[in-house]
Amino acid sequence: MRRHYATIKDIAYALSISVSTVSRALRDTHDVNADTRKMVLEMAAKLNYKPNFNATGLVKNSTHNLAVILPAITNYYFSTVFTGIQEVAYSNGYNLILYVTNDDAAREENIVRNLSFSSLDGLLVSVSSKADASHYFQEIIDDGVPVVFFDRVVENIRTSKVMQDDYNGAYEATVHLIRNGYRKIAHITGPAGLTLTEARLQGYLDALQRHKLAVRKKWIIHSGFSQQSGEEDARQLWKLNDKPDAVFAVNDRKGIGAIISFKQLAVQVGKEIGIIGFTNDPMSSIISPSLSTIAEPAFEIGQRSCQLLLNHIRKKHFIPEEVILPGRLIVRESSRRS
Amino acid sequence: MRRHYATIKDIAYALSISVSTVSRALRDTHDVNADTRKMVLEMAAKLNYKPNFNATGLVKNSTHNLAVILPAITNYYFSTVFTGIQEVAYSNGYNLILYVTNDDAAREENIVRNLSFSSLDGLLVSVSSKADASHYFQEIIDDGVPVVFFDRVVENIRTSKVMQDDYNGAYEATVHLIRNGYRKIAHITGPAGLTLTEARLQGYLDALQRHKLAVRKKWIIHSGFSQQSGEEDARQLWKLNDKPDAVFAVNDRKGIGAIISFKQLAVQVGKEIGIIGFTNDPMSSIISPSLSTIAEPAFEIGQRSCQLLLNHIRKKHFIPEEVILPGRLIVRESSRRS
Structure with a gap:
């Protein structure tokens, strides 16, 4: 339905040269020879390529x-x-x-x-x-x-x-649990590989290490970001022989899911298991017990x-x-x- | 910044005729004479008026x-x-x-x-x-x-x-409270004059009337739609000499606000004061006690x-x-x- 807009890839493909050469030719860098540049510009015109916006300084046609x-x-x-x-x-x-x-x-x-x-x-x-x-x-x-x-x-x-400062927020959340007497701290998080999850995991790991506390693989669960994932992760943690005494959740929705599961399991949140989230979702102050968290800006x-x-x-x-x-x-x- | 787009009002103003005449001329209805129509079309062209979309059947320039x-x-x-x-x-x-x-x-x-x-x-x-x-x-x-x-x-x-069916939803919510033994039912709602608030108010009033229950002006509070408005409305109701024993809130946020205020006032929600909302916001199942509601589609x-x-x-x-x-x-x- 929408009109196709030619990219530098289309130009590269049409000329059988590399995308990087096309990009450099369009930007008019020194390391592209004049013939190549001419060829690229001609093909760009033929394909109705629009060198968008500020790449080549063409800010005039602002669409807002x-x-x-x-x-x-x-x-x-x-x-x-x-x-x-x-x-x-x-x-x-x-x-x-x-x-x-x-x-x-x-x-x-x-x-x-x-x-x-x-x-x-x-x-x-x-x-x-x-x-x-x-x-x-x-x-x-x-x-x-x-x-x-x-x-x-x-x-x-x-x-x-x-x-947000994911690393330091996670570090602070974990240290808060440690200062409140929790020692066996689990982390329930989202998919691995995102900058966000990696930074929060690292903050958690560094806080444990700095305080000479055990890191257990089974206490670190990667799943989804939803409340339901939080509920499932909490149930999974509670099936372990070596149960944690606290949970740092990557976000409030998972923290809320964990509170719900622990309440169903008749585990006293706070006393038997400490929980902290990350976000400051309005729900975190509505749920009972209310959820400690790192407020995101x-x-x-x-x-x-x-x-x-x-x-x-x-x-x-x-x-x-x-x-x-x-x-x-x-x-x-x-x-x-x- | 954005370009002005001429409306039928501009055409009417330029020709010193009524908007309704312009509208009818553009739509080519029978009751506009040929001269007027010609004059309107010429002015429309002059002002670069775009008879948008389907008004005159010009769907061709879809923007998506x-x-x-x-x-x-x-x-x-x-x-x-x-x-x-x-x-x-x-x-x-x-x-x-x-x-x-x-x-x-x-x-x-x-x-x-x-x-x-x-x-x-x-x-x-x-x-x-x-x-x-x-x-x-x-x-x-x-x-x-x-x-x-x-x-x-x-x-x-x-x-x-x-x-949503505001009237019947409100009627059903109120009847639910009556069936559960509540007799002095208040309604906390949003600003008057909106179709939504009027329909829900009417459903509430009709349910009370059908069940021969008292309607008290002081039990009907118009304020905002927020949780905070719900908190304030609940505190206001509890200051009355003749206190209600139930509240129908126009939405869940106000219902949640009411629960929060009644908990602070040490009033037992459910036992001393019944509450029902309208929406089925996920928060309504998270709060304790959880909030009855009319789920909106x-x-x-x-x-x-x-x-x-x-x-x-x-x-x-x-x-x-x-x-x-x-x-x-x-x-x-x-x-x-x-």
């Missing part, structure tokens, strides 16, 4: 549309980030086209491949958890489309990124991401920035022994 | 963009409706431009007045609670832009609307709204439809006396 790609919107964290994005977009006269991937890698790729870049100024993206997203995002970044990642970022792509992450993208769009030569915003420990009932 | 206007997105109901909209939009190759009004009437009007209609095929709208939204939406509907309202609809505009409302809008866009002559989807009673702890 930004695309936002999220795993889910029925989720406190992402809807709050979106609200922060919207505040900056609104006050700058930008429209937001929102795509929800349902945390599905194939859908994410399909959405990105079908974006109408001629009517977009840039992208704000939190990748879906199972996506090997690097290739299709790298292509559009090579095409000069400004992209800012937030929260669930792609490690090996060099573009701007906005994140979700609204601010949205604002900063959008501001960074606008800076990126407006400048010809924008150097990617990484912004890391601190979280904040909130102590509630789930991590109190008495 | 739909605008969605919502009071909030960090809210279970609206984010779920949006997800339903997104499912239908995605499978039909449509993009969604999302605008969040923060439930602010001035912002809503500003958003609507600045919409770039030349790059939109239609609108899905839930109006902000204090907006006298009829005038600016009526204008764009007169311009032939397909609009579908959902949930918070504008009563006096004739266009397609998708709603939020996802389906999103799907049906988007499907209706697409039908509207595709047909030359679309007759507005009103779709009313039933809710479902979910009984939890907050309305059990024992």
Whole structure:
């Protein structure tokens, strides 16, 4: 339905030369000879290639549309980030086209491949958890489309990124449990391989090591990010002979799932098992016992991401920035022994 | 920043004739004489008026963009409706431009007045609670832009609307409380004047009347839709000499607020005061005691709204439809006396 927009890959394919040569020719770097450059430019014109936006300094045709790609919107964290994005977009006269991937890698790729870049100024993206997203995002970044990642970022792509301080938040959450007398601390987390899960795992591991506490493989469970995954992980932990006495959950939804399972198992949350989450979802103060957590600056992450993208769009030569915003420990009932 | 797009109002103003005459001339109805019609068409051409979309059957320039206007997105109901909209939009190759009004009437009007209609095929709208939204939406509907309202609809505009069955849901919620032995039933609700609040109020009143129970003005409180408003309303009810023994809350957030206040006041929810909400927000099953509610078909409302809008866009002559989807009673702890 949508018109195809030629990429540098199409040009490379048509000329049987490398994508990198095409990219360099379009950018007019010194190491491409004049004939190659001429050939590339002619093919680009023939294929109606639009060297988008600021890649070659063509900012004139601003569409005032930004695309936002999220795993889910029925989720406190992402809807709050979106609200922060919207505040900056609104006050700058930008429209937001929102795509929800349902945390599905194939859908994410399909959405990105079908974006109408001629009517977009840039992208704000939190990748879906199972996506090997690097290739299709790298292509559009090579095409000069400004992209800012937030929260669930792609490690090996060099573009701007906005994140909470996952490592230090996890470290602080774990140390909080240790200070409250818990010694056998489990970690229930999302899929391995995401920057977010890896950083939180490392913060947890370093806190245990610094305090000379045991790390047990069976106490570290990778599954999904949902409440239901949290419920299942907690039940799995409670089946172990060597049970933990505390759980650090990668997010509040999993922490809430764990509280629900432990209540069903008649395990006293706080006294018998300490629990801490990460997010500060409003549900964490509604559940009983209430869930201790690391509050994420979700609204601010949205604002900063959008501001960074606008800076990126407006400048010809924008150097990617990484912004890391601190979280904040909130102590509630789930991590109190008495 | 955005280019102005001439409306039928501009044409009417330029020719010093009525908007209705312009509208009829553009639609070529029998009651406009040939000279007037010619004059209108010439002025329309001069002002670069684009008789949008299906008003005059010009569906050819589909943009495949739909605008969605919502009071909030960090809210279970609206984010779920949006997800339903997104499912239908995605499978039909449509993009969604999302605008969040923060439930602010001035912002809503500003958003609507600045919409770039030349790059939109239609609108899905839930109006902000204090907006006298009829005038600016009526204008764009007169311009032939397909609009579908959902949930918070504008009563006096004739266009397609998708709603839950507010009246019967409220009636059922109230009867549920009566059947469980509660007799002095209060209603805490949102601002007066919205179709939604009026229908739920009427369902509540009719249920009381049918069961010959007292209606007390002091037991009916209009305030905001937030959890905090629910907390305040509950405290206000408990200050009365003649206290109610049950509360029907217009939504779950207010119901949850009421539970929180009554717990703080050491009033036993269920036993001393029955509470029922409306939505089936996931929080309602997380809070303790858990909140009885009328489950709204939020996802389906999103799907049906988007499907209706697409039908509207595709047909030359679309007759507005009103779709009313039933809710479902979910009984939890907050309305059990024992």
